[in-house]
Structures are given as C-alpha cells and as structure tokens.
Amino acid sequence: MNRAISWMAAASGVSGLVFLYLALIWSPPEQQMGDLVRIMYFHVASAWTGLVAFFVTFLAALAVLLRNRPVWDVVSASSAEIGVVYTTLTLVSGSLWARPIWNTWWTWDPRLTTTLILWFLYVGYLLLRATLAGVERRARIAAAYAVVAFIDVPIIHLSVTWWRSIHPSVVDDTGFHMPMAMAGTLLFGFLAFFLWYLALLGLRVRGALQAMQLLQLGETIRRLHVRADLGTDRGR
Amino acid sequence: MTAWRAFLALVWRDLRIEIRRPQFFAASVSFGVMLVFVTGIALDAAERIPADWAAGLLWLNLFYAATVGVHRHDAKDVEWGGGEGILLAPVDRSIIFYARWVSVSIFLLACGAVIAGAWLLFLHPPTPVDGRLLGFALVAGILGLGGVTTFVAALTAHTRLRDVLTPLLLFPLTIPLFIGVVRLTADALAPALGHPRVWVELVLAYLIAMLLVPWLVYESVVEG
Numbered sequence: 022m023n024r025a026i027s028w029m030a031a032a033s034g035v036s037g038l039v040f041l042y043l044a045l046i047w048s049p050p051e052q053q054m055g056d057l058v059r060i061m062y063f064h065v066a067s068a069w070t071g072l073v074a075f076f077v078t079f080l081a082a083l084a085v086l087l088r089n090r091p092v093w094d095v096v097s098a099s100s101a102e103i104g105v106v107y108t109t110l111t112l113v114s115g116s117l118w119a120r121p122i123w124n125t126w127w128t129w130d131p132r133l134t135t136t137l138i139l140w141f142l143y144v145g146y147l148l149l150r151a152t153l154a155g156v157e158r159r160a161r162i163a164a165a166y167a168v169v170a171f172i173d174v175p176i177i178h179l180s181v182t183w184w185r186s187i188h189p190s191v192v193d194d195t196g197f198h199m200p201m202a203m204a205g206t207l208l209f210g211f212l213a214f215f216l217w218y219l220a221l222l223g224l225r226v227r228g229a230l231q232a233m234q235l236l237q238l239g240e241t242i243r244r245l246h247v248r249a250d251l252g253t254d255r256g257r
Numbered sequence: 258m259t260a261w262r263a264f265l266a267l268v269w270r271d272l273r274i275e276i277r278r279p280q281f282f283a284a285s286v287s288f289g290v291m292l293v294f295v296t297g298i299a300l301d302a303a304e305r306i307p308a309d310w311a312a313g314l315l316w317l318n319l320f321y322a323a324t325v326g327v328h329r330h331d332a333k334d335v336e337w338g339g340g341e342g343i344l345l346a347p348v349d350r351s352i353i354f355y356a357r358w359v360s361v362s363i364f365l366l367a368c369g370a371v372i373a374g375a376w377l378l379f380l381h382p383p384t385p386v387d388g389r390l391l392g393f394a395l396v397a398g399i400l401g402l403g404g405v406t407t408f409v410a411a412l413t414a415h416t417r418l419r420d421v422l423t424p425l426l427l428f429p430l431t432i433p434l435f436i437g438v439v440r441l442t443a444d445a446l447a448p449a450l451g452h453p454r455v456w457v458e459l460v461l462a463y464l465i466a467m468l469l470v471p472w473l474v475y476e477s478v479v480e481g
Binding site for chain 2: 086138141142145148149152153154155158161162164165166168169170172
C-alpha cells in the first residue's frame with residue numbers, strides 16, 4: 022500500500038505541474054473571456070473530482086451498511102473530507118470567475134446553488150461523524166446519512182434542466198463546446214486532480230487505519246498491564 | 258401482530274401522548290407564530306408583500322417550526338425510555354419509521370394550519386387564486402418535511418450537538434422540496450404563465466426519493 026501511495030503521489034505531482042503549464046501557458050485565451058478561461062480549468066476539474074469523491078463516499082457507505090467492515094467507514098469519511106475540499110475549491114474558483122464575467126461574486130444560478138447545498142450536506146456529514154460516540158454506531162448512522170445525501174447529486178444535474186440556468190455548459194450530450202486545445206487541457210486537469218484525490222485518499226485511509234491499529238495496540242498494552250498487576254498481587 | 262395493526266398502534270400512541278401533553282404542537286406553534294410576527298416587524302409592517310416573498314416566508318417559518326417541534330417530541334421518548342421500548346416491537350423497522358412519519362406529519366399539518374393563519378393575518382399575502390394548488394403544496398410540503406424531519410431526528414438522536422445538527426442536516430436535505438413548494442405556493446397566490454407542472458414533478462420526485470431511501474436505511478439508524 023505504501024509503495025502504491027508513493028507512486029500515486031509522484032504521479033499526481035508530475036501531472037499537477039504539467040497541468041499548470043497547460044492551463045496557464047499552453048492553452049489559448051478564449052475569444053470572449055480571454056485569460057479568465059484558465060480559472061475554468063481548475064473550477065471544472067475540481068467540481069468533477071468533488072463529485073467523484075462523493076460518489077466514492079456513497080459507495081463506501083453502502084458497503085458499510087451491507088458488509089459492516091471498518092475500512093469502508095474510513096474510506097467513506099476520508100473521501101467525504103477530500104470531496105468537501107474540492108467542492109470548496111469549486112465554489113471559490115467559480116466565485117472568482119463570476120465576478121468579472123457576471124459582475125457579481127454570487128448569483129442564484131441553480132448549479133451554483135445546488136453545489137453549495139452539496140457542500141452543506143457533506144459538511145453536515147462530517148459534523149455528524151464528529152459528534153457521534155461509538156465507532157460502530159458512528160459508522161452505521163453516518164453511512165445512512167451519506168446514502169441519503171448522495172441523492173442530492175443527481176438533483177444538481179437535473180436542476181440544470183428543471184430550472185432556467187445562466188451557467189455556461191461546456192460539456193453536454195453533444196460533446197465539448199470548446200476547441201480541442203481547451204478540451205484537452207480540461208480533461209488533463211481532471212486527470213491531475215483525480216490523481217491528487219487518489220493520493221490524498223490513500224494517505225488519509227492509511228493514516229486512519231494506523232490510528233485504529235494504535236488504539237488497538239494501546240488497548241492490548243492496557244490489558245497486559247492489568248494482567249501483570251494481577252500477577253504481581255498474587256505473587257505477594 | 259400484523260404490520261398494519263402495529264403501524265396504527267404506533268401512530269395512535271404518538272397521538273395520545275401528544276394530546277395528553279401537546280409539547281410538539283405548543284413548541285412549534287408558539288415559535289412559528291412568533292417568527293411570523295417578528296418577520297412582519299422586520300418587513301416594516303408592510304401593507305402588501307409580493308407573492309414570491311410571501312410564499313418563501315410561509316415555508317421558512319414552517320421549516321423552522323418543524324425543527325423546534327421535533328426536538329420536544331423526541332425529548333419525551335428519551336426522557337421516558339419509550340423510544341427504546343418501541344424497538345422491541347416485533348415488526349419491521351420501516352413500520353416504526355412510517356408510523357413516526359405519519360404522526361409527525363399530522364402534528365405538522367395542525368401547526369401549519371395555525372402558522373398559515375398567522376401568516377395571512379400579519380403579513381397580508383395576496384389572496385390565493387388557485388386553492389387546489391395551494392392545498393397540494395401545503396400537504397405535499399408537510400408530508401415531505403415530516404418524513405425527512407423524522408429521519409434526521411433519528412440520525413441526530415445520539416449526537417452531542419443535537420439542537421444544532423438537526424436543522425443543519427435538515428435544511429440542505431430539504432432544499433429541493435423547499436424550492437418546489439415555495440414556487441407552487443407563489444404560483445397559487447399569483448399564477449405565472451404556464452402550468453407549474455415542473456414544480457409538481459419535482460416535489461413528487463423528491464417525496465418518492467426521500468421517503469423510499471430513509472425506509473431502506475432506517476434500520477441501520479435506529480440500531481446504530
């Protein structure tokens with residue numbers, strides 16, 4: 022596992038640097054937006070990766086409910102934490118882009134609104150976990166909430182159709198609405214962000230599992246101390 | 258005991274407890290009416306408010322009142338240990354969820370009627386044009402709110418920050434429902450062009466999704 026995480030971290034570092042070059046230097050400016058289009062690469066890539074992270078949280082939560090193994094709970098929580106970070110990046114970069122383009126930091130565009138709802142949902146998930154006592158209880162209750170919360174994700178997609186949106190749609194059923202240089206940069210950005218996600222997930226899961234092992238070791242040592250104390254008392 | 262009889266017994270139990278000591282009703286109604294009154298002051302005692310605003314304020318007050326009421330309702334079960342006793346019932350856990358959902362929705366309907374009365378009295382919304390649509394919005398909205406509130410209350414039952422977490426989890430989960438019923442209510446007050454079919458579909462889809470999924474995971478929540 023350690024070697025895989027190291028390779029993943031190295032790959033994400035290299036791809037991150039390449040992505041920076043593609044997004045900031047190589048990619049041409051857009052006709053209307055100019056250089057502001059470069060924010061879009063970070064915005065869209067983090068939005069997609071955030072959705073992937075929440076999907077993994079959902080799958081791991083299902084596994085907790087069906088299999089009840091601690092590792093799935095760790096994966097679910099870790100993925101949600103990373104998803105919240107990516108969604109925060111999405112909201113911040115979207116706001117930075119919206120100010121010069123839409124002349125406002127925030128607008129009640131349905132996709133923006135539902136992305137913020139998604140953020141609140143998973144911050145709520147993390148708070149729920151933080152305030153629940155008992156490892157097993159926390160795992161099951163948090164998993165139940167994560168499954169229900171994920172229902173909001175398709176609503177984000179459907180909301181674009183249900184409500185009138187001013188959000189530019191760069192990708193739809195008919196393909197990419199941008200030159201290949203931009204589409205390639207965007208896809209590479211997603212790949213780089215996704216590799217970062219995998220590396221962070223691996224590190225976070227490893228850390229959490231090690232913390233659990235430490236707790237178990239501490240418990241074993243405590244029991245050994247009790248037995249040793251009992252043996253000393255009998256010897257007297 | 259058949260599932261249907263168990264369901265009826267659980268609903269009747271909740272109703273009887275509430276009739277004997279109406280804590281849900283008292284807490285929700287007093288808080289909801291006060292909130293409508295304070296909203297009227299915040300709006301500088303406006304003679305007329307637009308339909309969109311009026312609809313939004315009605316549902317905002319109803320949602321807040323629901324979170325206050327459900328705390329009082331569950332506190333009785335925790336206080337007297339009734340909540341744990343119910344888990345001993347030899348029925349599927351989903352029966353417990355649906356019974357609680359129905360009883361909470363009945364309480365919310367009663368509270369909603371009083372809060373809507375205060376809303377008409379204090380905020381002077383436009384006179385409803387489409388009574389059927391308003392009725393659908395109120396019943397569907399309260400059913401959805403009752404279901405999700407029941408689920409979230411079960412989730413937060415064992416948390417340390419229950420008072421804060423219940424609204425914090427409830428509001429994001431119910432925002433699609435909130436948007437739908439606000440639009441339907443606004444349409445009932447001042448009809449826009451075209452039939453608000455999309456909002457009816459949204460509310461119905463939300464109701465089906467939110468009432469099926471908690472049913473699937475409720476067992477894990479109450480046994481967690």
